[in-house]
Amino acid sequence: MTGNGDKRATLVVGGTGKTGRRVAERLRARDLPVLVGSRSGAPPFDWDDPGTWAPALRGADSVYVTYYPDLAFPGAAAAIRDFSRLAVQSGARRLVLLSGRGEPEAQAAERELRESGAEWTILRAAFFFQNFSEHFLLGPVLDGEIAMPAGDVAEPFVDAEDVADVAVAALTDDRHIGEVYELTGPRLLTFADAAAEIGEAAGRDIAYVPVSPEEYAAALAEHMPADEARLLTDLFASVLDGRNAHLSDGVRRALGRPPRDFADFAPDTAATGVWEA
Ligand SMILES: NC(=O)c1ccc[n+]([C@@H]2O[C@H](COP(=O)([O-])OP(=O)(O)OC[C@H]3O[C@@H](n4cnc5c(N)ncnc54)[C@H](OP(=O)(O)O)[C@@H]3O)[C@@H](O)[C@H]2O)c1
Numbered sequence: 001m002t003g004n005g006d007k008r009a010t011l012v013v014g015g016t017g018k019t020g021r022r023v024a025e026r027l028r029a030r031d032l033p034v035l036v037g038s039r040s041g042a043p044p045f046d047w048d049d050p051g052t053w054a055p056a057l058r059g060a061d062s063v064y065v066t067y068y069p070d071l072a073f074p075g076a077a078a079a080i081r082d083f084s085r086l087a088v089q090s091g092a093r094r095l096v097l098l099s100g101r102g103e104p105e106a107q108a109a110e111r112e113l114r115e116s117g118a119e120w121t122i123l124r125a126a127f128f129f130q131n132f133s134e135h136f137l138l139g140p141v142l143d144g145e146i147a148m149p150a151g152d153v154a155e156p157f158v159d160a161e162d163v164a165d166v167a168v169a170a171l172t173d174d175r176h177i178g179e180v181y182e183l184t185g186p187r188l189l190t191f192a193d194a195a196a197e198i199g200e201a202a203g204r205d206i207a208y209v210p211v212s213p214e215e216y217a218a219a220l221a222e223h224m225p226a227d228e229a230r231l232l233t234d235l236f237a238s239v240l241d242g243r244n245a246h247l248s249d250g251v252r253r254a255l256g257r258p259p260r261d262f263a264d265f266a267p268d269t270a271a272t273g274v275w276e277a
Contacts, residue, residue, distance in 0.1 A: 008061030022164030156184035182248030
């Protein structure tokens with residue numbers, strides 16, 4: 001039941017996450033029916049339990065697909081292949097996939113989705129602003145020290161709000177079928193630049209400390225299994241090796257407007273109090 005008469009729903013996989021939550025909010029604001037696909041959804045959806053996929057897809061005409069933990073991780077391409085084929089068999093016409101820039105493994109997953117027979121759109125996003133405010137870099141920001149295996153490489157950080165705007169456009173407007181959008185912000189920033197802009201907005205000292213991949217993996221392994229720590233480290237070390245240090249025009253191409261700047265995000269986010277110690 002979608003509660004919206006005979007309108008078919010959009011299944012938002014990861015619908016409580018950084019981009020999925022924003023996509024679901026936008027669809028609901030347009031009075032479009034939404035099904036949330038996550039382990040806490042009703043019915044629950046779990047990437048690790050394919051038996052949950054068909055019940056979650058029931059009634060879905062389109063799907064926003066975010067893979068967890070990361071589309072570049074082993075097993076992701078096979079899961080996307082099986083899920084996207086099942087989605088089409090279940091009656092979903094349109095699939096919009098969140099992917100990452102400069103990740104060959106993620107591109108293997110993209111190919112699987114493109115071959116599903118669905119109308120597709122691929123969103124290849126840069127590193128999200130919200131990693132600093134809602135995700136794994138919030139703790140380091142609060143501790144005043146952001147350590148990353150990124151040297152002085154620049155990244156065109158992108159706002160998850162822009163990613164969600166493009167996702168909703170792709171889910172609701174035929175003009176985006178068959179497009180691959182590389183989504184970046186309007187400006188290249190090093191992690192030191194980002195730390196300084198957050199520090200200025202939050203009124204605190206926040207240092208960026210470049211670390212080696214080995215140091216980073218060892219620190220992560222204190223909080224997660226060592227093999228997962230290694231996979232995440234390898235992912236960061238590769239996407240932050242300079243290959244992505246350029247701007248792309250995906251937000252403007254999809255939406256006809258420029259992407260939001262980190263210089264707007266940092267003060268707006270500081271005002272929410274999330275960076276108060
Ligand atoms: N962060 C970045 O900078 C960045 C950049 C480019 C691309 N990406 C891509 O973004 C994707 C993640 O999307 P996101 O950042 O919007 O989400 P997210 O914030 O990481 O949120 C995770 C979502 O997935 C759900 N989830 C967690 N484990 C799950 C499981 N085993 N099965 C099903 N759902 C699960 C969570 O809900 P429950 O806990 O209720 O299950 C939540 O809704 C990744 O594939 C990554 O490749 C991220």
